[in-house]
Amino acid sequence: MPDQCNVLLVDDSEDDVYLLKRALAHQPNMRVVAWAEDGSVAIDYLSGAGPYADRKQHPWPDLMVLDLKMPRRDGYQVLEWLRGKSPRPKVAVFTASDLEQDKTRVSQLGADLYQHKAFQAAALDQFMNRLQALCGTSTAS
Amino acid sequence: MKSKLPTDTAATANNLLAAIIDSTDDAIISKNLDGTITSWNQAAERIFGYAASEVVGGPISIIIPPEKGAEELDILQRISRGERIEHYQTSRVRKDGTRIDVSVTISPLVHEGRIVGASKVARDITDQKRAEREIQKHRARLEVTLRSIGDAVIVTNPNGAVEYMNPVAESLTGWKVADVCGHPLEAAFNIVNQTTRRRVENPAARALEQGTVVGLANHTVLIAKDGVEYAIDDSASPIESDDGEILGAILVFRDVSAARAGDDFRARLAAIVQSSDDAIVSKDLNGRITSWNPGAVKLFGYPADEVIGRPISIVIPPDRLAEETAILEKLRRGERIDHFETVRITKDRRKVEVSLTVSPIVDSEGHVIGASKIARDITDRKRIDRELADARLRLKKHSEDLEKTVDERTVELQSAYRELETFTYSVAHDLRAPIRRMQGLVGGLRQELGPGLARDPAELLQRTISSLDRMDKLVADLLRLAQVGKNVGTFESVSMDQMVRQAIAELQSQTEGRKIQWQVGRLPTVHGDPGLIRQALINLLSNALKYTQPRAEAKIEVDQTTARGALAFFVRDNGVGFKMEDTARLFTPFSRLHGERQFEGNGVGLAIVERIVRKHGGQIWAEAQPDGGATFFFTLGGNSNPEKVDS
Numbered sequence: 001m002p003d004q005c006n007v008l009l010v011d012d013s014e015d016d017v018y019l020l021k022r023a024l025a026h027q028p029n030m031r032v033v034a035w036a037e038d039g040s041v042a043i044d045y046l047s048g049a050g051p052y053a054d055r056k057q058h059p060w061p062d063l064m065v066l067d068l069k070m071p072r073r074d075g076y077q078v079l080e081w082l083r084g085k086s087p088r089p090k091v092a093v094f095t096a097s098d099l100e101q102d103k104t105r106v107s108q109l110g111a112d113l114y115q116h117k118a119f120q121a122a123a124l125d126q127f128m129n130r131l132q133a134l135c136g137t138s139t140a141s
Numbered sequence: 142m143k144s145k146l147p148t149d150t151a152a153t154a155n156n157l158l159a160a161i162i163d164s165t166d167d168a169i170i171s172k173n174l175d176g177t178i179t180s181w182n183q184a185a186e187r188i189f190g191y192a193a194s195e196v197v198g199g200p201i202s203i204i205i206p207p208e209k210g211a212e213e214l215d216i217l218q219r220i221s222r223g224e225r226i227e228h229y230q231t232s233r234v235r236k237d238g239t240r241i242d243v244s245v246t247i248s249p250l251v252h253e254g255r256i257v258g259a260s261k262v263a264r265d266i267t268d269q270k271r272a273e274r275e276i277q278k279h280r281a282r283l284e285v286t287l288r289s290i291g292d293a294v295i296v297t298n299p300n301g302a303v304e305y306m307n308p309v310a311e312s313l314t315g316w317k318v319a320d321v322c323g324h325p326l327e328a329a330f331n332i333v334n335q336t337t338r339r340r341v342e343n344p345a346a347r348a349l350e351q352g353t354v355v356g357l358a359n360h361t362v363l364i365a366k367d368g369v370e371y372a373i374d375d376s377a378s379p380i381e382s383d384d385g386e387i388l389g390a391i392l393v394f395r396d397v398s399a400a401r402a403g404d405d406f407r408a409r410l411a412a413i414v415q416s417s418d419d420a421i422v423s424k425d426l427n428g429r430i431t432s433w434n435p436g437a438v439k440l441f442g443y444p445a446d447e448v449i450g451r452p453i454s455i456v457i458p459p460d461r462l463a464e465e466t467a468i469l470e471k472l473r474r475g476e477r478i479d480h481f482e483t484v485r486i487t488k489d490r491r492k493v494e495v496s497l498t499v500s501p502i503v504d505s506e507g508h509v510i511g512a513s514k515i516a517r518d519i520t521d522r523k524r525i526d527r528e529l530a531d532a533r534l535r536l537k538k539h540s541e542d543l544e545k546t547v548d549e550r551t552v553e554l555q556s557a558y559r560e561l562e563t564f565t566y567s568v569a570h571d572l573r574a575p576i577r578r579m580q581g582l583v584g585g586l587r588q589e590l591g592p593g594l595a596r597d598p599a600e601l602l603q604r605t606i607s608s609l610d611r612m613d614k615l616v617a618d619l620l621r622l623a624q625v626g627k628n629v630g631t632f633e634s635v636s637m638d639q640m641v642r643q644a645i646a647e648l649q650s651q652t653e654g655r656k657i658q659w660q661v662g663r664l665p666t667v668h669g670d671p672g673l674i675r676q677a678l679i680n681l682l683s684n685a686l687k688y689t690q691p692r693a694e695a696k697i698e699v700d701q702t703t704a705r706g707a708l709a710f711f712v713r714d715n716g717v718g719f720k721m722e723d724t725a726r727l728f729t730p731f732s733r734l735h736g737e738r739q740f741e742g743n744g745v746g747l748a749i750v751e752r753i754v755r756k757h758g759g760q761i762w763a764e765a766q767p768d769g770g771a772t773f774f775f776t777l778g779g780n781s782n783p784e785k786v787d788s
Contacts, residue, residue, distance in 0.1 A: 013574065013578070015575075015578045015582070016574075016578060019578065019581040019582065019585065022585060096570060096573050096574045096577065097570070098617075099624070100672060117574065117577055118577050118580070118581075119577055119578060119580050119581020119582070119584060119585075120580050120581065120584050121584050121588060124581070
């Protein structure tokens with residue numbers, strides 16, 4: 001069993017977050033530390049701005065599951081903001097888009113994983129496995 | 142004188158006889174058979190100039206011209222034979238040597254049954270002879286006159302039979318006098334009316350009938366013997382003797398063909414001028430109007446009698462009088478003015494636009510004596526020209542406006558189309574998220590409730606999940622269809638071999654557990670969008686896999702061929718096929734040939750392929766038969782020439 005992995009969920013859909021949390025609940029080492037409902041909140045959380053300054057209450061995430069299409073700042077802007085930042089969490093893009101151009105762009109912006117948003121059991125199982133793999137490398141680095 | 146009379150009576154009778162003989166106008170001479178004169182009356186003295194005393198007892202030869210001596214001898218011989226010579230015309234010599242013409246009747250003188258001499262009655266016919274010669278000469282002169290006269294002359298007798306024709310008449314009629322002499326005039330003089338072609342009564346007959354000079358009706362044509370026709374002009378008069386007896390008729394006619402043709406021509410010209418719609422006016426070199434046709438009346442409003450003799454300047458606007466001077470100048474030089482467009486004024490002071498053609502009128506000696514002027518009213522034409530130019534301008538403007546509008550609309554349309562594509566994409570995209578979410582939610586529910594669920598709720602859940610899956614697939618396909626329209630991808634070299642391998646690999650989930658015989662030929666490299674081409678192949682192969690499901694072993698062939706004059710690819714299967722009449726519906730979105738229960742699908746897959754092929758400038762078509770498999774062909778435009786086959 002891999003080590004403890006703090007997860008930040010960035011998605012404007014509460015339903016999606018619910019389903020993700022449900023799937024993650026079956027992963028004992030993964031703990032959802034926060035849910036940011038758009039890119040701006042995510043950036044605030046990561047930068048420790050305002051209420052997020054207290055890392056005890058708002059721990060630094062090892063992994064960020066990032067939606068692309070969101071109000072205010074979208075996933076691309078979050079990726080751009082993260083560029084060159086250190087430390088930085090592993091980023092798994094979780095999006096409804098399966099366009100090649102989105103995949104390419106996301107990978108160019110430094111995302112670690114691209115997962116097509118699907119919630120059937122099989123799809124979710126596959127996603128969880130990939131997240132576990134990502135967490136493993138995270139702890140190794 | 143054989144009768145015997147009583148002596149006194151005889152003496153009286155003798156005296157009477159002598160008196161008669163002496164008082165007669167004829168010379169009465171007696172001679173014996175040897176030619177000695179035995180008596181010589183007073184008339185003989187007068188006629189021959191010799192007194193009786195001078196010649197009685199002398200030879201008769203004294204009055205006979207020397208060259209006629211033989212004649213006298215002959216006469217004496219005939220007398221001695223008892224013959225009588227009557228009205229013998231000859232000439233004799235008078236005492237003064239002059240010759241006289243005489244008519245002689247010579248009878249034998251019989252005494253007691255014997256011819257003893259001759260009595261000779263001679264009448265001086267010198268005057269008569271002279272008169273005859275005069276007549277002869279006159280007749281000859283007449284004959285020559287008739288011969289040399291330019292007109293044709295035919296003379297008829299009182300019955301209208303031809304007696305004489307002069308050479309002109311012979312040449313015009315074609316008949317010789319000898320042929321028609323004594324025949325009715327009509328035999329040689331066949332005349333008809335120029336227009337009606339009816340026979341015209343010959344004027345000689347009328348002249349004979351009425352005893353007056355008869356002129357021929359106009360437009361008479363003579364038909365000659367050889368059929369040639371002459372327009373003629375003629376007259377006939379009766380020939381009357383001094384006492385009023387009609388002796389015949391004389392018909393005089395002449396060929397007027399040339400003149401009549403000229404008349405006809407002039408008449409036609411006049412008719413043309415009269416009926417012309419153009420104003421035709423003539424003027425002298427001083428600019429005075431000399432003729433004015435109805436066209437001019439109509440155009441300028443002046444009746445002819447009002448303007449003839451007046452200056453042409455009455456129809457010229459004051460500011461254009463200089464024009465007329467220039468025109469007259471040119472005319473004097475013999476030049477003509479063609480289609481000169483100007484303005485003239487009508488009687489009611491209206492301006493009309495006219496086109497003028499002015500030509501000099503030249504007399505027979507070549508002097509310019511005036512001008513003819515043809516004026517055509519071009520007011521309407523000018524107006525039409527202006528309107529036409531105006532209309533053209535408006536049309537041009539309109540067409541420019543239209544073009545601009547079309548351009549604007551095109552931009553709007555393109556923008557609307559892009560918006561629509563974006564909208565379709567967004568809708569499909571946004572629809573997809575909740576569907577996926579629901580798939581997750583329902584899936585989670587089934588997981589939670591697990592195997593403990595009753596059969597009915599379990600089936601409800603299962604059907605909900607299947608329905609969501611189909612919906613998800615449909616939205617995904619719609620998204621792809623919208624994507625093909627939206628994407629103007631960059632074209633590059635695409636290996637078809639590689640594309641087919643990738644597509645087959647991607648369809649692995651559909652081939653699991655099935656027996657499939659793939660038969661893929663060696664395919665070339667083409668120019669195109671790799672993503673789209675792969676999508677097209679996936680859809681075609683997926684289609685083939687789907688419809689071969691009932692087959693124990695599916696056979697799917699992918700290869701190239703030449704079709705419709707270009708390099709074509711094809712995907713052939715041994716599936717259920719379809720009726721050829723259904724091919725048109727194959728590529729229409731949401732249109733399906735099979736029910737959902739038979740073969741799942743939404744009818745978008747082939748529509749996507751069609752759109753991709755069209756994006757590449759190619760064509761797609763299918764061949765199939767029910768239960769006999771299907772073959773889908775497609776070309777990729779611009780790849781019509783097979784390129785090298787990838788090894």
